[in-house]
Amino acid sequence: MKIIIDCLGGDNSPKANVEAALLALRKHSDLSVVLTGDETEIKKIIEARGMGLDRIEIVHAPDVITGDDKPTDAIRLKKDSSMMKAIRLLRENDDMEALVSTGATGALVASTILRIGRIEGVRRPAFCPVIPNMKGGVVGICDSGANPMVTPDILLQFAIMGSRYMEAVYKIKNPRVGLLNIGTEAEKGDDLRREAYKLLSENKEICFAGNMEARELLSGDYDLVVCDGFSGNVLVKSVEGTALQLMKKIKGDIYSKKKYKLGALFMKKMFEEEKEFMNYQNYGGSVMLGAEKTIVKGHGSSDRKAVLKCIDQAYRMVKIGLNKKTAESIRKSMPEE
Amino acid sequence: MKIIIDCLGGDNSPKANVEAALLALRKHSDLSVVLTGDETEIKKIIEARGMGLDRIEIVHAPDVITGDDKPTDAIRLKKDSSMMKAIRLLRENDDMEALVSTGATGALVASTILRIGRIEGVRRPAFCPVIPNMKGGVVGICDSGANPMVTPDILLQFAIMGSRYMEAVYKIKNPRVGLLNIGTEAEKGDDLRREAYKLLSENKEICFAGNMEARELLSGDYDLVVCDGFSGNVLVKSVEGTALQLMKKIKGDIYSKKKYKLGALFMKKMFEEEKEFMNYQNYGGSVMLGAEKTIVKGHGSSDRKAVLKCIDQAYRMVKIGLNKKTAESIRKSMPEE
Numbered sequence: 001m002k003i004i005i006d007c008l009g010g011d012n013s014p015k016a017n018v019e020a021a022l023l024a025l026r027k028h029s030d031l032s033v034v035l036t037g038d039e040t041e042i043k044k045i046i047e048a049r050g051m052g053l054d055r056i057e058i059v060h061a062p063d064v065i066t067g068d069d070k071p072t073d074a075i076r077l078k079k080d081s082s083m084m085k086a087i088r089l090l091r092e093n094d095d096m097e098a099l100v101s102t103g104a105t106g107a108l109v110a111s112t113i114l115r116i117g118r119i120e121g122v123r124r125p126a127f128c129p130v131i132p133n134m135k136g137g138v139v140g141i142c143d144s145g146a147n148p149m150v151t152p153d154i155l156l157q158f159a160i161m162g163s164r165y166m167e168a169v170y171k172i173k174n175p176r177v178g179l180l181n182i183g184t185e186a187e188k189g190d191d192l193r194r195e196a197y198k199l200l201s202e203n204k205e206i207c208f209a210g211n212m213e214a215r216e217l218l219s220g221d222y223d224l225v226v227c228d229g230f231s232g233n234v235l236v237k238s239v240e241g242t243a244l245q246l247m248k249k250i251k252g253d254i255y256s257k258k259k260y261k262l263g264a265l266f267m268k269k270m271f272e273e274e275k276e277f278m279n280y281q282n283y284g285g286s287v288m289l290g291a292e293k294t295i296v297k298g299h300g301s302s303d304r305k306a307v308l309k310c311i312d313q314a315y316r317m318v319k320i321g322l323n324k325k326t327a328e329s330i331r332k333s334m335p336e337e
Numbered sequence: 338m339k340i341i342i343d344c345l346g347g348d349n350s351p352k353a354n355v356e357a358a359l360l361a362l363r364k365h366s367d368l369s370v371v372l373t374g375d376e377t378e379i380k381k382i383i384e385a386r387g388m389g390l391d392r393i394e395i396v397h398a399p400d401v402i403t404g405d406d407k408p409t410d411a412i413r414l415k416k417d418s419s420m421m422k423a424i425r426l427l428r429e430n431d432d433m434e435a436l437v438s439t440g441a442t443g444a445l446v447a448s449t450i451l452r453i454g455r456i457e458g459v460r461r462p463a464f465c466p467v468i469p470n471m472k473g474g475v476v477g478i479c480d481s482g483a484n485p486m487v488t489p490d491i492l493l494q495f496a497i498m499g500s501r502y503m504e505a506v507y508k509i510k511n512p513r514v515g516l517l518n519i520g521t522e523a524e525k526g527d528d529l530r531r532e533a534y535k536l537l538s539e540n541k542e543i544c545f546a547g548n549m550e551a552r553e554l555l556s557g558d559y560d561l562v563v564c565d566g567f568s569g570n571v572l573v574k575s576v577e578g579t580a581l582q583l584m585k586k587i588k589g590d591i592y593s594k595k596k597y598k599l600g601a602l603f604m605k606k607m608f609e610e611e612k613e614f615m616n617y618q619n620y621g622g623s624v625m626l627g628a629e630k631t632i633v634k635g636h637g638s639s640d641r642k643a644v645l646k647c648i649d650q651a652y653r654m655v656k657i658g659l660n661k662k663t664a665e666s667i668r669k670s671m672p673e674e
Contacts, residue, residue: 070522070524106520134582134585134586145519148519148526148527148530149527180571182482182485182566182567182570182571183443185407187407189485189567190485190486190567193485213574213578214570214571214572214573214574214575214578215574215575215577215578215581216578217575217578217579218578218579218582219578219582227571229519230519230526230527230568231567231568231571233519233551234517234519234551234568234571234572234575235551235571235575236551237550237551237552238551238552238554238571238572238575238576238579239575239578239579240552241550241551241552241553241554241555241556241576242554242555242575242576242579242580242583243579243583244552245471245555245556246579246580246583246584247583248471249471249611249614250607250611253607253610253611254604254607257607259603259604260603260604260607262603263600263601263602263603263604263607264600264603264604265600266596266597266599266600266601266603267591267596267597267600267601267604270587270590270591270594270597270600273590274586274587274590277586
């Protein structure tokens with residue numbers, strides 16, 4: 001199996017990305033990697049680890065796409081960037097099955113949509129991050145930004161793609177799918193939601209658990225939430241923002257009084273665990289579901305361990321034949337001609 | 338000034354509502370109240386406080402609308418409910434200027450839209466809750482559920498109505514308005530957002546601060562966020578859900594080890610303050626902006642103090658002539674004929 005690793009664009013790139021690739025090679029004997037980035041730098045990191053170039057290809061790509069680049073411009077103009085070279089390699093080589101990147105999300109999502117084919121029958125690839133719930137499990141959010149505008153049948157496809165994904169990667173049997181809505185009753189929301197509710201209820205490839213209000217996201221009652229990319233983006237970012245802001249506030253308050261600081265000493269380990277619990281990196285990368293090739297996006301702040309997790313995730317998705325399973329499920333759900 | 342108080346439907350109704358009304362009467366000498374609910378019960382509470390019926394009208398309405406009632410059914414069938422009687426009184430009596438309720442949100446929003454007129458020029462009333470930000474201030478979210486589907490000019494009206502409201506009630510000068518979007522650049526989002534961005538940028542009645550991503554809601558950089566009712570609802574509920582779930586988790590973790598429990602003893606006051614900080618009740622009720630009459634919705638769990646806050650808020654909105662200011666602002670923003 002050959003996985004491309006975009007070695008630029010993350011906060012800890014290229015070091016974390018290259019070192020993670022080396023660890024992945026050691027872990028999976030049937031794996032080869034293609035590293036895109038500054039060739040000299042990449043080689044230096046590999047040498048520093050005392051490793052050779054066995055099962056490693058390096059494709060020189062000195063330019064980097066940042067969050068400040070407008071995605072469509074970046075795709076058009078930054079052809080020598082590590083991400084665009086990686087996308088081109090993925091597109092043009094049948095034996096390269098997956099891509100792992102910690103670079104700019106917008107550019108990765110846009111270039112997947114514009115440059116990479118879709119699984120047969122899939123109308124739109126969707127971006128699906130996974131976040132921890134309060135019962136020690138996780139919940140996937142599909143779509144969380146790739147498709148601001150959708151139709152009911154596209155939402156159904158998100159449910160199918162997401163279900164197969166949660167089964168394959170997080171080993172959840174019959175993932176409970178919630179439809180993000182502004183109330184739980186079947187008739188709630190706009191026409192899009194009402195029609196989607198009907199389609200989801202009738203489909204046999206998924207386990208539909210009804211409408212889900214945003215406040216229930218972390219409850220552990222749902223394994224996957226389907227939504228248009230606009231409200232999905234709002235959902236993910238507000239959970240993230242609230243958790244971060246709240247922990248920041250608590251931290252600030254602790255430092256405001258000696259007594260609190262003293263108390264916090266006893267709870268140091270607990271707060272560290274909370275922080276670790278909320279660290280998205282621990283739950284793997286976000287994936288572009290529905291694309292013909294496997295694409296995993298690690299958080300920009302990913303360290304070596306987190307990038308390795310993303311590579312493992314991509315490896316697993318390819319190994320298990322997720323795309324084939326998804327295609328099969330989508331095919332079964334298509335209206336008979 | 339005459340304010341109607343719906344005395345049923347809250348967790349602490351009718352006691353909290355009636356007692357709050359009595360406190361409001363003591364506070365504002367020019368205020369009269371109309372109480373809807375079970376007459377015998379209401380009278381009993383007033384007597385228990387040793388008060389007479391001066392400046393108090395009681396309208397008997399024994400039935401209650403709950404969160405389980407489908408709003409449109411409730412409006413049609415529960416005509417004897419305290420909320421529907423209150424809405425009818427508000428509609429039919431020119432001297433009754435405001436309504437405060439702690440009852441079912443859906444029914445109150447729907448009945449405002451169906452039964453109460455709009456301020457001249459306003460296309461859609463919007464539901465606007467206010468939540469605390471991390472800099473000790475507040476941020477309003479307009480709309481957060483009344484209008485799942487909107488147009489760019491309706492979003493502009495939300496910005497105008499919300500701005501006048503944040504000025505009048507929270508005394509914020511030139512409230513900074515953010516447009517909820519999935520990125521900060523002007524061209525982000527769908528057609529609705531791009532067109533709204535343009536309208537908001539050009540309008541002179543508001544202080545537009547650009548697109549706002551959901552994670553910035555609590556940052557303190559925005560005083561008002563405008564959005565369609567669908568994503569606004571997702572936003573408010575996910576902030577609420579995340580904060581509650583996170584505090585619950587921390588509480589659970591504290592109880593998991595003796596050492597943590599000990600540490601928490603030193604921090605008891607701090608945690609109480611966090612809880613108080615996150616208590617929506619402390620920031621006033623949510624309002625239906627754009628309605629011809631003033632309508633304030635207190636949280637279902639409102640205690641006497643919280644209901645009093647809602648009455649004060651309604652009193653202030655009427656006193657300051659918010660609806661007139663809003664009409665004026667809307668008029669100035671209308672395209673010239």
